[in-house]
Amino acid sequence: MAEQTIMGVRRFGRVNWLGTWTLAHREIRRFMNVWSQTVMAPLINAGLFLMIFTIAIGPQRGDVMGVPFMTFLAPGILTMTVIQNAFANTSSSLASAKVQGNIVDTLMPPLSGAELVVGYISGAVARGFLVAVVIAAGAALFLDVGMRNPFWVVTFVLLGSILMGGLGMIAGIFANKFDQLAAISNFLVTPLAFLSGTFYSIDALPGFLQTLSHVNPFFYVIDGVRYGMIGVSDSSPWVGLGVVGLACAVVVGICWRWMDRGYRLKS
Template sequence: MPPIGWAVARRFSCDVPIYTATRGSSTRTARRGACRCGCDAISTSLATARMTATTPTSGGTHMSTDTDQGIRRFGRFNTLGTATLASREIRRFLNVWAQTVMAPLINAALFLLIFTIAIGPQRGDVMGVAFLHFLAPGLLMMTVIQQAFANTSSSLASAKVQGNIVDTLMAPLSPAEVLAGYVAGSVARGLIVAVVITIGVWLFLGVGLAHPFWALTFWVLGSIFMGSLGLIAGIYAQKFDQLAAITNFLVTPLAFLSGTFYSIDALPGFMQVMSHANPFFYLIDGARYGMIGVSDSSPVLGLGVALVSCLVVVGLAWTWLRKGYRLKP
């Protein structure tokens, strides 16, 4: 019961009332009593919270309360947070689908049209198949890896330049979860582009999927590899000029010199060695095997090289995210 001349003014979450003076008590006494009661209420609330947080339950385990800070409550992997980040990345490129999905299809069609007009029927078969049939899988895979790279690199670079990268860094996501979310967006974009172009070349050239498993495997591995590489480029680049330099002087030459438009058997010896050292070559060659059933190298060897390459770039991207390299002051 409150003392005579006092009334309840406020109630804390611990249900300890603070009383204020009403008529019938002196002003000075009321102020002292209100201060004393308020401080006692706050002290009691904090003490109760500490005891709840530090006292073990009957089973000997820690009782989780709202006062626990810095404790991860998502298990070993924050599935919801990772899925949310991946969904954001997917929605980001689908909002401009004409630029991110249809433009690559038109670009590949223009390449095929130009080669058809420029070379004409004089061009013989390559590896036992028509030249356009040989060219189509290479163009498809080159487009897939370029789009996967652009997805993560442009997203991260834009976030850094605009200053909203802090929204991702402050989210309850580990470096592995951030990496998974970004790469999932790249894989989704790469697969959508691959399916759209595959439908196009099937309708106009009659090129289907000779080995669907191998085609899908190399599409996914290529998207993972280039998505992780794009994340590395986005972390490193401090402005769009640096990102454009990486794209123009690294990604594009490696893609064009990876057997997209030719068989490496026609190259001199030293250039064949350089091609075999290029991981892009194995991605494009494996995708070609999955679509038309012919390749310059064994698809099993290509699968091994692609897996090792993915592990290397994924590991480097995870390390940079964990250290906050060029992301945190």
């Protein structure tokens, strides 16, 4: 069939599959080129967290929700590391392109706003899953923490990576300097990750803080992965699926709108 030139239909089709794949492949290669920082460093950090808690608390800490404390802790550290790396992947990519002045190389190709979002978030998802696999393997080897329900683990790692990849895009688009990006990470992402049930059950919190935790999507990501790995959680994974799914839709929608308009990218 001859190529169509009807107005509104691009010559390569309604979806630029090759361009989207190329962008996603670039984002994956970007973090794999520094695998010692993007893969090994998160594994070492997770191991240090577990070692410090083991030394500091040890057997003195009782069970949490019916499981040993270190078993309870492993899924939280895994998820915290995943969401931090997914956020870092998209935020650093966009911020670096803006600061170095080569963001035009991404905006010039015939890619729609939606295709740009898919390409960038695909890199965040790939990095999130790679980190999750590495840390899960370490947890299984050294802590004997397996997978009670792999479906929920995969689902919440995927949704958490999409959510944080989208938030990373928003941060990267908004920030004009690395200092601004660091401020968003230090004062928003890290506190929310640490205070979302990573190291404790939210049942230990006062009522007001429990209420705040239940409106925090980070909490549901961590809780969902914990349910999939060890079979215990503070809330229903189905509730978490709805909350995190809605949060992903809102964040990805904002990313699409901003990328489609070139907000803070073309000026």
